[in-house]
Amino acid sequence: MIFRGAHNLTDYELIAVLLRTGLKGTSVIELAQNLLYKSGNLARLAGKTSRYLKEFSGIGKDKAATLLAAFEISRRVAFQTRWFSDKKISSPEDAAEIFIPLLQHEPVEKFMVACLNTSNNIINYEVITVGTLNSSVVHSREVFRYAIEQNSANIILIHNHPSGNLNPSDKDKHVTKKLVAAGKIIGIEVIDHIIIAGNRFSSMNEGGFI
Numbered sequence: 001m002i003f004r005g006a007h008n009l010t011d012y013e014l015i016a017v018l019l020r021t022g023l024k025g026t027s028v029i030e031l032a033q034n035l036l037y038k039s040g041n042l043a044r045l046a047g048k049t050s051r052y053l054k055e056f057s058g059i060g061k062d063k064a065a066t067l068l069a070a071f072e073i074s075r076r077v078a079f080q081t082r083w084f085s086d087k088k089i090s091s092p093e094d095a096a097e098i099f100i101p102l103l104q105h106e107p108v109e110k111f112m113v114a115c116l117n118t119s120n121n122i123i124n125y126e127v128i129t130v131g132t133l134n135s136s137v138v139h140s141r142e143v144f145r146y147a148i149e150q151n152s153a154n155i156i157l158i159h160n161h162p163s164g165n166l167n168p169s170d171k172d173k174h175v176t177k178k179l180v181a182a183g184k185i186i187g188i189e190v191i192d193h194i195i196i197a198g199n200r201f202s203s204m205n206e207g208g209f210i
Contacts, residue, residue: 012036015045018066023058031058046071087122089114092203095156095194098122103160103196111159113143115152116191123150125158138175140182147188155183157193166195166202168209176209 006014015032022028035056039045045067053064089095095114103110114125126146129138147155157179159172168176176193183190193204204210 011042015067018070019059019063026058031056035059046074089116089120089122089156089191092192092194092201092206095158095192096196096201099125099158099194100196100199100201103158104198106160107162109160109162111138111157113146114156114158115147115150116154116156117151118153120154120191123152138179140179143179144182144186144188148186152188154189154191156191158196159193160196164197166197166200168193168195168202168204168207172204173209176204180210 012032016028019028022031050064053059053067108130110127111129112125112127115123117123128142180190195202
């Protein structure tokens, strides 16, 4: 049934996909229908505990954990979608406010791209490489493949310096120059490259490197 596309499945069919198998005398569809019927609806089911789920014959520890994980993923996606929709980037400080909490304690260097719409609200972000920029190559195709997938109007580059040094390295400057040039060809502007070092940041745009 999943081949019809997840968006075409009913609530109980989605639950059945997560449960995968039924039990003797009860199909997985019947088990999913019973679970939803007793709980009321998906929203109420999502608020149940593992103990509640395991009261149903055919749902043990592993299946309960699968259901709870799926509900938690849905909750986070919904939260992040609402959260991003309110985040307009009008300055480097706006970008830093979002990404410092994500990168300030990272022990390794991460290179990220944040995708913006025409109103400069963040659509989404992605980690492109992990490691040091001296040992890992940031390819334009990886950055802009993601940006195109997200239907981006503009992008912001972000990476952290675990050393605490806020100054861009020669490698940082080279990567930025290359990505700015690629963006002009593709039609997606690189509006800044933010370097995060602990709870501080610097803007390569403000530094004159973009």
